[in-house]
C-alpha cells in the first residue's frame with residue numbers, strides 16, 4: 001500500500017521496476033502515480049464491428065465492441081481483437097468519438113464526408129494493418145492540430161474487391177479543416193507525394209459515381 005514518505009527520512013528513495021520506491025524503512029514505500037494512473041485521452045472512443053449479413057439491415061449488423069478513454073485501455077482493446085487482415089470479407093471496424101454512431105445518418109456525420117484510402121489486394125498483406133493502426137493513433141492522439149475536433153471517426157472495410165480505410169469528418173464545407181486533415185493523414189501514412197487521395201461527402205458516396213470534393 002502507498003504511504004507518505006517520512007518528512008525527515010535521511011535515506012534517498014530507490015526507484016524499483018514496479019514503480020514503487022524503497023524508502024529505507026521496512027514496510028514503507030511510495031508508489032509513483034505513473035504506476036497506477038492511466039494516461040487519459042482527450043476524447044472517449046467507441047470501437048464498433050460490422051459483419052455483413054444480408055438477411056438483416058445494414059444498421060442491424062453493427063455491434064459496439066468497447067469504449068475507452070485512456071492510452072492503456074486503447075492498447076488493451078487493440079491487442080485483444082483480430083488484426084483487420086485476419087477478418088473475413090464483408091467485415092468493418094469503426095472507431096468513433098463517443099456519442100457518434102458510425103453511420104451517415106448520425107447528426108454529426110450527415111453533413112460530413114471522408115478521406116478515402118483504397119487499397120489493392122496485395123496491400124492487405126503489405127499495408128492494411130499498419131495503415132489502420134496509424135489511423136487509430138492519429139485519431140486517439142488528436143493528430144490534426146486545431147482541426148482534430150472536426151474528426152468524427154474512421155472505418156476500415158475488408159472487401160474482396162479491395163480494402164478501404166477512411167477518416168470521417170463532420171462538415172464537407174470546412175475546406176481548411178478537411179485539407180489540413182488530409183495532408184497530415186497522408187503524411188502519417190507515409191504515402192508518396194505524387195499519390196493523391198480524395199475526400200467525398202457521404203451524400204456523394206451514396207450516389208452511383210461519387211466525385212471528390214477535395215484532393216491532396
Ligand code: MGP
Nearest residue numbers: 058059090092102103104105106157159161164205206
Ligand atoms: P460500404 O460497406 O461502405 O462499402 O457500403 P462496400 O461494401 O465496399 O460497398 P460500395 O457500395 O462502397 O462498393 C455498402 C452498403 O452498406 C451501402 O451501399 C449501404 O447500403 C450500406 N451502408 C454503408 N454505410 C457506411 C452506411 C451508413 O452509414 N448508413 C446506412 N444506412 N447504410 C450504409
